[in-house]
Amino acid sequence: MIARYTHPEMGRIWSDQRRYETWLLVETAAADAMAAAGIIPVEAAHDIRERGAFDIARIEDIERTTQHDVIAFTTAVAELVGASARWLHFGLTTLRVIDTTLCL
Secondary structure, eight states: OOOOOSSHHHHHHTSHHHHHHHHHHHHHHHHHHHHHTTSSOHHHHHHHHHHOOOOHHHHHHHHHHHOOHHHHHHHHHHHHHOGGGGGTTTTOOHHHHHHHHHHO
């Protein structure tokens, strides 16, 4: 769990909501770039972009089993994306997603 800050903007920046929003942005951008390069199907990138969403409670539920935040996140997103989710997180590592997110 991320620490809560008293300043409202700092709390928003470091919130679970913002972290997952940014992870989804990174995952979507990667899928779009790989589709443009012909690495994954264009339709898959479209599905990830259009259907990709998350529910924090669902992520937390999955994480209790996996003990891994990014796996829990991608699993929860995949449930909503459907069959194209096989391309979600394709070619990425947890470190790449987290480092890119922190840079953003």
